[in-house]
Amino acid sequence: MTRSIQILLSVITVLSMTFAMDGRQVVHAADQTAQSSLVLPDLIQEALARNPELVAARKQWEASTSRIAQARSLDDPTLSVHLWNFPQTFNVTQTQNSIFGLSQNLPFPGKLALKGEIASRSAEITEQGLRAKERELVARLKQAYYDLFLAHKAIQIHHEQAELLRQFFEIANAKFRTGKGSQADVLKAQVELSVLHQQLPVLEQHRETAAALLNTILDRAPRSPFDIPQEPSLMPLDTTTIEDLHRLALNARPELKAAELVVRQSEQSRALAQRQYYPDFNVMFQRFQNFQANDGFGAYVAMTIPFAFWTKPKYDAGVQEAAASVAAARAQQHQLENLTRFQVNDLLAKVRASEQVARLYHTTILPQAVQNLEAARAGYRAGTGGFLDLIDTQRAWRGYQQEYYRALVERERRLAELEQVIGTDLNGNS
16 A cells, blocks of 8 residues: 555656646747747848947947048138237327238158048948957857757757656656656656756756857846747858868958058058158248338248258158068968968868767767667667666767767858858858
8 A cells, every 4th residue: 555655646747747837838839839939140130230349340440430531631720910000009000011921831742642541541441340350240140040940959958858758757657657667767757757857957957058048138128028939951162172270260360451451551650751751841831911101911931841861860760660460460361361361261170070070979879879879768668678778778869869969060150260260151051
């Protein structure tokens, strides 16, 4: 009698846990049925339009373009009034000489044009910084998207495994009732269900964190709901040779374009430094009004002397500084090219490694694990296999499923990084 009561309590406990888990599973399945899939290209367009980092970067670019006209413009003209020999009564109408002048500083021809070109290069560098920020944001968005997919998939696997364990419990309980099994098998199934039930809150927390990160990138409220992300495919890259990827990266990566623009800007700064040896001018036109005398006009021209021996070393140092900046910019450009080649090699190897692992799981390991699970289930039903073998097979199958989707998501994460380094999309998702 006591043994029957223990069995009954075990059954009630397991069934209550199963109903609770089945309730969540029904809700999860209903959500998947009701919700449409979350499309990555739509999210990318939304992020590019709304993300505050990109909004700030675009405003910085607009600000830099406004500096071009400022750099090309002349200094403000100067209006002057000179009153000479006015009487002690301070009556300015009786001043002996009143001189009204309008003067303008005129830099040597070519200086303003070079300043405008330097400002234009600066604006173009800021634009490439914006393009780099866009590529970075797209990479982060893709990684967050596939992290959310992995979190959803982990919960789905959890519910599938809970249903499988419930079936194992029913098999063990049925065998025990007929005297062909042991109570230990029933209790083992109960323990496995308890352990699985304990993992669900952690999996749900991972999903909430992944969704909150995606909402942050999209400039949404942290708890805004999402549909179910689409499963990534294992289609190989269109560009397969490393040389093609190197060439693509060297031509398309915004950071490399910015480095090239920095070299050009440094060269133009050096040209401007060399032009500082040439004088600037100041031109003034004047109108003379004389008290009880004839009025008249006057003109004034002044010129700087930058080649004086006491000022020339300053300009020599400026030219040397500009030449060093050119050399530094070229070295940094070369270093970035080398780094880009390394990153392409490294990330492509990681993409291919993750792809090979995922394919191995998909084509070989998972089908074999399913066959092994079915064989263990049939063996336990027939009494030729133990319940521990069945549980171990179930654990292995669950682990293989998780590892498969981790490899699939890892491939997409590395592919997103590779696209960021190259500066363009490789799989049509952006």
